[in-house]
Amino acid sequence: MTDFRRLTGIFMAAMGLVLSTPQAFAQQPDRGDEPGLIADDGYQLEPEWQKQVVYFRTTEAPGTIIVSTAERHLYLVQPGGRAIRYGIGVGRDGFQWQGLVTITNKKEWPDWTPPPEMIQRQPYLPRFMAGGPGNPLGARAMYLGTTVYRIHGTNRPDTIGTKVSSGCFRLVNNDVADLYDRVPVGTKVVIRQKPEL
Numbered sequence: 001m002t003d004f005r006r007l008t009g010i011f012m013a014a015m016g017l018v019l020s021t022p023q024a025f026a027q028q029p030d031r032g033d034e035p036g037l038i039a040d041d042g043y044q045l046e047p048e049w050q051k052q053v054v055y056f057r058t059t060e061a062p063g064t065i066i067v068s069t070a071e072r073h074l075y076l077v078q079p080g081g082r083a084i085r086y087g088i089g090v091g092r093d094g095f096q097w098q099g100l101v102t103i104t105n106k107k108e109w110p111d112w113t114p115p116p117e118m119i120q121r122q123p124y125l126p127r128f129m130a131g132g133p134g135n136p137l138g139a140r141a142m143y144l145g146t147t148v149y150r151i152h153g154t155n156r157p158d159t160i161g162t163k164v165s166s167g168c169f170r171l172v173n174n175d176v177a178d179l180y181d182r183v184p185v186g187t188k189v190v191i192r193q194k195p196e197l
Contacts, residue, residue: 033166034156035112035126036134039173043157049087051175056083065103065151065179065189067169069096072161074151074169076182086179089159089170096193097167101145103187106180107131110141115148118166139173140180144189151189152176 049072056075060066066075066083069090075083090096109131119125129135138153151169153176154160160172171179 033122033125033136035129035136037155038133039138039153039155039157043172045087045157045160045172049161051084051086051178053078053082054085055081056085057081058083060188060190063183063187065183065187067151067189067191069098069191069193072163074171074179076179084179084182086171086175087160089154089156089162089164091165091167092163095165095167096163097149098191098193099145101147101189101191103142103151103183103185103189104145105143106185107141107143108180109135109139110137110150110152111135112137121166138170138176140176142180142183142187151179 054075056077058064058066058075058077060077062077062079064077066077067073067088067090068075072088072090074086074088076086077083111131112129112135113127114122114125119127131137134155136155137150138155141150141152143150149167149169151171153173154170156164156170157172159165159170170176
């Protein structure tokens with residue numbers, strides 16, 4: 001009978017752990033959004049994610065932005081079969097999307113107002129945060145169409161090359177400032193989830 005009680009106790013403790021685990025995970029901060037963290041702008045990206053000019057075949061006109069979610073790269077099409085390639089952080093599984101939009105607005109050191117859906121998933125987030133070095137949107141933001149999504153900087157350069165966001169595309173601050181200076185409002189942005197063959 002003692003063994004039965006001990007096994008029952010172990011089973012009940014294990015069930016309590018299993019049942020409490022999803023709630024514990026739900027309360028953990030999203031490692032991609034850390035309001036107040038100051039970006040380490042000296043952070044060295046792996047070569048794969050560093051800005052570089054690459055050969056790039058496309059029928060899109062120079063000046064078009066092509067986001068490849070699968071590759072975790074953003075391409076700014078250049079003349080002569082080339083593109084400037086930037087490493088990016090993309091939406092985590094379940095938050096990736098594709099489509100054709102334009103840049104409808106641009107802001108330096110943008111304020112951040114997380115949308116209600118994001119607050120529901122991450123209740124610890126601030127309801128508003130003024131722009132600045134500790135803001136998760138980083139140094140620049142380019143707003144995509146009428147969506148809630150942006151191409152923006154980050155205060156977490158270590159997330160470049162990962163699937164971490166709620167659907168936005170993030171670059172290190174130096175890269176997003178470079179892209180920001182190269183593209184006007186009205187720029188065509190093509191978002192692809194799968195690489196082209």
